[in-house]
Amino acid sequence: MKTxxxxxxxIPCGLMGYRGSASDIEAQGFMELCSFLCGITSISESIVMRxxxxxxxxxTVLLALTTARTGxxxxxxxxxxxxxxxxxxxxxxxxxTILQSPFIMAKPTGDLEGFCIDLLQLLAKRLKFNxxxxxxxxxxxxxxxxxxxxxxxLGELMSEEADMAIAPLTxxxxxxxxxxxxxxxxxxxxxxxxxxxxxSQGSSLFQFLSPFxxxxxxxxxxxxxxxxxxxxxxxxxxxxxxxxPEVENSRFSLLDSFWFGVGSLTLQGVxxxxxxxxxxxxxxxxxxxxxxxxxxxxxxFAASLRSETQRPLIESFEDLAKQNEIEYGTVYGGSTxxxxxxxxxxxxxxxxxxxxxxxxxxxxxxMAEGVQRVLDSNYALIGESSTIDLAVAEHCNLMRVSxxxxxxxYGIATRLGDPFREDLTRAVIDxxxxxxxxxxxxxxxxxxxxxxxxxxxSPLKPNQIGGIFLLLxxxxxxxxxIACIELAVKSRxxxx
Numbered sequence: 001m002k003t004x005x006x007x008x009x010x011i012p013c014g015l016m017g018y019r020g021s022a023s024d025i026e027a028q029g030f031m032e033l034c035s036f037l038c039g040i041t042s043i044s045e046s047i048v049m050r051x052x053x054x055x056x057x058x059x060t061v062l063l064a065l066t067t068a069r070t071g072x073x074x075x076x077x078x079x080x081x082x083x084x085x086x087x088x089x090x091x092x093x094x095x096x097t098i099l100q101s102p103f104i105m106a107k108p109t110g111d112l113e114g115f116c117i118d119l120l121q122l123l124a125k126r127l128k129f130n131x132x133x134x135x136x137x138x139x140x141x142x143x144x145x146x147x148x149x150x151x152x153x154l155g156e157l158m159s160e161e162a163d164m165a166i167a168p169l170t171x172x173x174x175x176x177x178x179x180x181x182x183x184x185x186x187x188x189x190x191x192x193x194x195x196x197x198x199x200s201q202g203s204s205l206f207q208f209l210s211p212f213x214x215x216x217x218x219x220x221x222x223x224x225x226x227x228x229x230x231x232x233x234x235x236x237x238x239x240x241x242x243x244x245p246e247v248e249n250s251r252f253s254l255l256d257s258f259w260f261g262v263g264s265l266t267l268q269g270v271x272x273x274x275x276x277x278x279x280x281x282x283x284x285x286x287x288x289x290x291x292x293x294x295x296x297x298x299x300x301f302a303a304s305l306r307s308e309t310q311r312p313l314i315e316s317f318e319d320l321a322k323q324n325e326i327e328y329g330t331v332y333g334g335s336t337x338x339x340x341x342x343x344x345x346x347x348x349x350x351x352x353x354x355x356x357x358x359x360x361x362x363x364x365x366x367m368a369e370g371v372q373r374v375l376d377s378n379y380a381l382i383g384e385s386s387t388i389d390l391a392v393a394e395h396c397n398l399m400r401v402s403x404x405x406x407x408x409x410y411g412i413a414t415r416l417g418d419p420f421r422e423d424l425t426r427a428v429i430d431x432x433x434x435x436x437x438x439x440x441x442x443x444x445x446x447x448x449x450x451x452x453x454x455x456x457x458s459p460l461k462p463n464q465i466g467g468i469f470l471l472l473x474x475x476x477x478x479x480x481x482i483a484c485i486e487l488a489v490k491s492r493x494x495x496x
Contacts, residue, residue: 093420095120095133096153096162098141100367102390102444103168115444116166119185122436126427134162139365141169142413143333144178151333154179157415164420165413168386170335172408180421183428184409185437188384190336192320192328192401193374193391211300213459220293223472224261227286230476231279232257234483239490240276265290278483285475292468300460316403320380321350328380329355329362331370336383337363339406348405351382374398386410386445393447 097104103116112133124131142154142165150158153165157179170188171181209217232254235241256272264286274283314320320328328351330336340352355362362379364370370381371391375398381388388400412428414421431437462469 091130093129093131093164094162095131095164095166096136096156097133097165097167098136098139098153100168100387115440116168118440118443119431119437120166122431123424123427126430127423131164133166140333141167141335142175143338144174150178154413157413160415163414163418164424168384168410169413170384170408171411172335172338174338175413178416180414180416180418181411182414182421182425183432184411185428185432186386186410186441187407188386188410189404189407190339190382191385191388191404192314192317193371193381193383193388193398194314194326194401195374195378196397196399207304208301210304211297211460213461215462216460216465219462219469223289223469224265227282227289227472227476228254228257228261230480231260231274231282231286234278234282234479235274235276237480237483238276238278238486240486241274241279261286265293267291267294276483276486278479278481278486281482282476282479285472285479289468289472292465296460296465304459314380314401316401317351317405318347320401321347321354326378326380327358327362328382329358329364329370330382331367332359332363332365335408340382371395371398390445393445393449396449 097112097116099106101114103114104112105114107113117133120131120133136153136156138152138155140152140155142150142152144150149155153162153167153169154175156162157165168186168188169175169181171184175181212220235257260272260274260283264283267290274280314323314326320326330340337355340348340355343349343352364373364381367381367383367387370379370383371387373379374381374391375395385400385404392398392400412421412424414424428437
């Protein structure tokens with residue numbers, strides 16, 4: 001059994017200098033410690049005392065608490081982490097990646113650029129390490145084989161050809177069981193990319209009703225009936241609308257009031273026309289209301305015709321699975337393919353069976369190949385939203401179907417148990433909280449499409465034009481009040 005060390009300061013050899021006093025350490029204890037930790041079998045006490053200060057400049061003092069009951073040693077994690085960082089800064093980290101725009105792209109000079117390159121540079125600057133980056137040999141992200149080995153980026157980590165994999169690498173349960181992943185630097189969902197003209201529906205017979213929602217049309221009908229009734233009532237109350245001063249009979253019958261309302265909506269000057277102040281106020285407010293509605297209708301109807309080709313035939317994965325007009329596929333061997341393969345949801349199982357049954361014709365090797373196929377043929381590409389959003393930003397005739405099948409994250413992969421992963425995770429979280437990751441995304445996902453083309457159209461709803469309904473209500477109320485005043489004045493004059 002080893003001789004117990006009579007002090008609580010352990011000095012592992014060959015690390016860094018100790019800042020304390022040499023008199024705090026017993027020479028015999030130090031000799032025994034050096035013999036135990038460094039394998040020194042013969043060292044004289046005089047040499048120790050004479051050279052102790054020189055030796056302490058080249059060792060690290062680890063403060064350890066030795067418990068009297070168990071004899072175990074607890075080393076502060078901060079000191080261990082500092083040692084790991086110093087060791088990391090002294091070596092070059094080998095990084096593997098894969099070409100995937102805009103994460104990793106090759107320049108004409110052969111250098112690499114993209115979102116992940118900028119992220120790697122920020123991490124290297126924060127953690128103070130050097131790196132060499134290379135492209136994966138087989139061109140795959142990483143799939144587990146039956147023999148337990150992995151292909152692609154993850155395979156190179158397992159074979160120790162690389163220390164880190166930085167790419168749009170999806171974090172999955174199977175991958176996390178074998179490799180270490182950092183905090184996600186980007187959250188993504190699985191969605192569908194289609195061409196606008198291949199995903200359009202035929203025009204409806206009732207397309208002319210599309211500018212307004214059902215609630216808006218119902219509100220217009222109620223406003224029309226209420227206005228015509230108020231006009232008839234005001235004409236009955238106001239003496240200035242009576243056909244003869246002595247006869248209390250309005251020139252505006254109920255039928256005339258409804259006819260006047262229709263004429264105003266169509267901007268036609270049909271008679272009879274209001275003469276009293278009260279009926280003129282109601283007529284003026286209704287004319288203003290009609291003009292606003294006509295302008296809104298024309299504007300929204302034109303917008304609905306322009307955007308007709310952008311209204312999707314496929315709006316969900318359920319629609320995709322039920323139709324047979326558009327072929328669909330994804331990247332073979334990727335995490336999206338594995339998601340559908342392992343899913344227990346019937347719709348996703350049906351999508352996987354369809355893709356797997358036509359694997360030679362619908363599955364692609366890269367996302368770039370899939371995007372080009374969407375552009376060239378009647379094809380829908382299933383992939384992660386980050387890549388699909390980039391394709392939509394670069395090609396204005398493409399669109400992403402709303403909705404996601406799953407929401408996951410991209411992370412940086414290391415070998416399982418690598419302590420460097422914790423430092424990378426903290427650095428990624430810091431970049432996320434500081435807004436640096438969002439700035440990088442805005443830089444590399446800049447859209448080349450005009451806002452007019454990318455704007456989504458929707459029918460006009462009542463809450464968007466609630467002000468004109470309020471103005472109409474005020475006008476009708478004011479007209480009825482004035483009609484009552486006119487009747488009261490007439491009655492008083494008649495009484496006098």
